[in-house]
Amino acid sequence: MSSKKSSLDELCVNTIRTLSIDAVQAAESGHPGMPMGMADAAYVLWTKFLKHDPANPRWYNRDRFILSAGHGSMLLYSLLHLTGYDLSLQELKDFRQWGSLTPGHPEYGLTPGVETTTGPLGQGFATGVGMAMAERHLAAKYNKDGFPITDHYTYGIVSDGDLMEGISQEAASLAGHLELGKLIYLYDDNEISIDGSTDLAFTEDVEQRFDAAKWHTIKIDGHNHAEITRATEEAQQETERPSLIICRTHIGYGSPNKQDSAASHGAPLGEDEVRKTKENLNWVSEEKFHIPDKALSHFRTAIEDGAEAYQQWQDLLASYEEEYPDNANGLRDAINRELPDNFEEFLPEFEADEKGMATRASSGKVLQTLTENVPQLVGGSADLTGSNKTWIDDAGIFSASDYSGRNIHFGVREHAMGAALNGMALHEGIIPYGGTFLIFSDYCRPAIRIAALSHIPSIFVMTHDSIGLGEDGPTHQPIEHLASLRAMPYTLVLRPADANEVAWCWKSALTYTEGPSVMVLTRQNVPTFERTEANKSQNVTRGGYILANSEKDQPDAILMGSGSEVYRAMEAKEKLAEKDIDVRVVSMPAWELFRKQDEDYRQSVLPDEVTARVSIEAAATFGWKEWVGTKGTAMGVDRFGASAPYEDIFENFGLTSDDMVEEVIKLVE
Missing domain, CATH: 3.40.50.970 (Thiamin diphosphate (ThDP)-binding fold, Pyr/PP domains)
Known part of the structure; x- marks a missing residue:
C-alpha cells in the first residue's frame, strides 16, 4: 500500500478511520468500508483545499462538499466533528440512534455542514451539478471586476453505485456540455459493491465514459497524498471541463481480514476485527472513539482558517456594497429568497x-x-x-x-x-x-x-x-x-x-x-370562469374554495374536482338546476393547502351535513374518499387510458357532466 504521507497525516487519517469503525460497531449497523478506503482522499481535500467555515456552515461563498456515497456517512460526520462543526463526539457515539444528528445517511437540515440529503445513489452526483450551475449563473449575474462575490467549487465523493445509476450519466452529460469547470468529483474506485466485485455487473471503462462526456479525468492512487494533492490542483486549473479524479482505493483499508472485500461494505467489522484493524494501523489507543490531541489540533485549524476566509469575503462584500449597491441588494434578496409582497398588483x-x-x-x-x-x-x-x-x-x-x-x-x-x-x-x-x-x-x-x-x-x-x-x-x-x-x-x-x-x-x-x-x-x-368577490381566484391559496354556490343555505349536493374537470362540474350544476336540484361546486386545486385551513373554513366549504357529494378527476380516484365521504361518489379513471380524441375518451370513461348529473340524482334520491 502506498503511504507518501507524514506521521501527522497518518495519525489524522487513521483518526477518521477509527472513529468511523467505532461508530458503526457501536450502532451494530452501517458501512465502515467506504470511510476507511476514502479517508486519505477526504482528508487531503478537507485540510488542503475545501474553503469552509465551521462556525458559519451556511456561509454563502463556501465550497460545497457532497458525499454522494451517502452510505459512508461516518466519513462525513467524522470530518465535521474533527474540523469543529457543531457536532459533538456524543453524536458520533449515537450514530444511527433515535434523535441523533448522525442518521444512517446524511440529511440536509438536520446535521450542520451536510449540504444535501444523500443515500439514494446518484442523487448527490446530480444535485452537485445543480449547485455548480447555480454558482456559475450567480457569478455571471453579480460578479464584477475585482469582486468575485460568488466564487467557489463544488466537490463530491462518488462511488461505483453512483456511477451505475442512470441519473449519473444524465447529469454527467449535462455538466460536460455546460463546461462546469468548478465541479470536481473524487471517484472511490474500490471495485467492490454489496454483491461482491464490481466485475459482476460493472466492467465499463469509466475514464473513457467521462472523457466522452467532456469531463477532465485523472487516475491516481487514492491513498497517495501527493497524487491526491496534484490531481486536485490540476482539476482546479481546468476551467472548461468538470473533473473526475479516479481514486483507486482499498475498501476497508487496514482491516486484516475484510479489506478489499464486500464484507466491509455494509456491515460492522465485528469487535475482534476492529481490534485487529487498529493493531494493523498501529493505532495509538485501545479506547473507543479516541481522538489524539495532535490530530484534533491539526483538524481544528479549519476554525481559524475558515474564520479568516469568511472575514475576507465579508470585507469584499462590504466594498462591493459600496461600489455596486443595487447589485448587492439584488444578491442579498436572491440569497434570502425575498419575494415581492404585491402579487395582487402584477399577477395577470x-x-x-x-x-x-x-x-x-x-x-x-x-x-x-x-x-x-x-x-x-x-x-x-x-x-x-x-x-x-x-x-x-x-x-x-x-x-x-x-x-x-x-x-x-x-x-x-x-x-x-x-x-x-x-x-x-x-x-x-x-x-x-x-x-x-x-x-x-x-x-x-x-x-x-x-x-x-x-x-x-x-x-x-x-x-x-x-x-x-x-x-x-x-x-x-x-x-x-x-x-x-x-x-x-x-x-x-x-x-x-x-x-x-x-x-x-x-x-x-x-x-x-x-x-x-x-x-x-x-x-x-x-x-375561464367569471369571477366575483364570492369566488375570487385568490381563494386558490386556501387549497379548496366555493367556485359556484347554491341558492340554499345548505345545498342539496356538492360537486367538486380539480383542474380540467371542474368545468364539467359547472356544466352539471346548470343541468341539475333544471331538475330543481341545487348544488354547490367546489374547486380543489391543492389538497395539502386545504388540509391546513382551520376547521371552520373547511366546514364552510364542505359541511358535514351535506353527504351527497360527487368528485370528478380524470385520474385515479384514490384519495378522494377523504373529501366525498363514505356516502359520496368519486368519479375517475381506475384503469389505463386510451388513444382517441380527448372528448371521446371522457365520454367513454363516463366523465361528462351528464354522468355527474346521474350520480347526483342517485345520491339525492
Whole structure:
C-alpha cells in the first residue's frame, strides 16, 4: 500500500478511520468500508483545499462538499466533528440512534455542514451539478471586476453505485456540455459493491465514459497524498471541463481480514476485527472513539482558517456594497429568497371566456409576468419547452457561453433535471423550476422525493396532465400520478381549473418552502370562469374554495374536482338546476393547502351535513374518499387510458357532466 504521507497525516487519517469503525460497531449497523478506503482522499481535500467555515456552515461563498456515497456517512460526520462543526463526539457515539444528528445517511437540515440529503445513489452526483450551475449563473449575474462575490467549487465523493445509476450519466452529460469547470468529483474506485466485485455487473471503462462526456479525468492512487494533492490542483486549473479524479482505493483499508472485500461494505467489522484493524494501523489507543490531541489540533485549524476566509469575503462584500449597491441588494434578496409582497398588483387577471385556454398556456403567460418581478426565477424544460410553456422571453439561454441566461435546456434528462433543480435551490440565490409531462414524473420521482424529504422548494411544471392528452394514448396519459404525488409528504400538488387559478397557484408555489411544488397543467383548453368577490381566484391559496354556490343555505349536493374537470362540474350544476336540484361546486386545486385551513373554513366549504357529494378527476380516484365521504361518489379513471380524441375518451370513461348529473340524482334520491 502506498503511504507518501507524514506521521501527522497518518495519525489524522487513521483518526477518521477509527472513529468511523467505532461508530458503526457501536450502532451494530452501517458501512465502515467506504470511510476507511476514502479517508486519505477526504482528508487531503478537507485540510488542503475545501474553503469552509465551521462556525458559519451556511456561509454563502463556501465550497460545497457532497458525499454522494451517502452510505459512508461516518466519513462525513467524522470530518465535521474533527474540523469543529457543531457536532459533538456524543453524536458520533449515537450514530444511527433515535434523535441523533448522525442518521444512517446524511440529511440536509438536520446535521450542520451536510449540504444535501444523500443515500439514494446518484442523487448527490446530480444535485452537485445543480449547485455548480447555480454558482456559475450567480457569478455571471453579480460578479464584477475585482469582486468575485460568488466564487467557489463544488466537490463530491462518488462511488461505483453512483456511477451505475442512470441519473449519473444524465447529469454527467449535462455538466460536460455546460463546461462546469468548478465541479470536481473524487471517484472511490474500490471495485467492490454489496454483491461482491464490481466485475459482476460493472466492467465499463469509466475514464473513457467521462472523457466522452467532456469531463477532465485523472487516475491516481487514492491513498497517495501527493497524487491526491496534484490531481486536485490540476482539476482546479481546468476551467472548461468538470473533473473526475479516479481514486483507486482499498475498501476497508487496514482491516486484516475484510479489506478489499464486500464484507466491509455494509456491515460492522465485528469487535475482534476492529481490534485487529487498529493493531494493523498501529493505532495509538485501545479506547473507543479516541481522538489524539495532535490530530484534533491539526483538524481544528479549519476554525481559524475558515474564520479568516469568511472575514475576507465579508470585507469584499462590504466594498462591493459600496461600489455596486443595487447589485448587492439584488444578491442579498436572491440569497434570502425575498419575494415581492404585491402579487395582487402584477399577477395577470384573465377575463371570463367560454373557450378559454389550456392551463399550460396560461401558466406560460403567468410565468412571463413572474420572471419580470421575481428575478431569482430560473428554469427550463426536459426538451419540452414549447409544450410546457416554460420559456422566458428576452432572458437568454444558460450555456457555457452565457451563464447569465435564465432559460435552461435540460435535454431529455428528467431525472437529472429534478436533482439539478434541488441543487440550485440548495445553493441559494435561485428559485428553480423545471418542466416535463406529468407522466414523466415517474422519471424524476426520486429527486422529487429528496426535495420533499429535505424541504427543498423546487418547482416542477408538469403538463399534459390526464387522459385529456388524447391521441397519444395510455403511454402518455397519467392515471396514478396525482394520487402518488399527493401521497408524498411535504409535496404541494397544484392542479388549477382555469387561467386565474393558475396565476394564484404560481403564487402558492413560490411562497411554499416546506418542500417541492408540482404544477399540474392541461394540454387542452378549459374555460375561464367569471369571477366575483364570492369566488375570487385568490381563494386558490386556501387549497379548496366555493367556485359556484347554491341558492340554499345548505345545498342539496356538492360537486367538486380539480383542474380540467371542474368545468364539467359547472356544466352539471346548470343541468341539475333544471331538475330543481341545487348544488354547490367546489374547486380543489391543492389538497395539502386545504388540509391546513382551520376547521371552520373547511366546514364552510364542505359541511358535514351535506353527504351527497360527487368528485370528478380524470385520474385515479384514490384519495378522494377523504373529501366525498363514505356516502359520496368519486368519479375517475381506475384503469389505463386510451388513444382517441380527448372528448371521446371522457365520454367513454363516463366523465361528462351528464354522468355527474346521474350520480347526483342517485345520491339525492
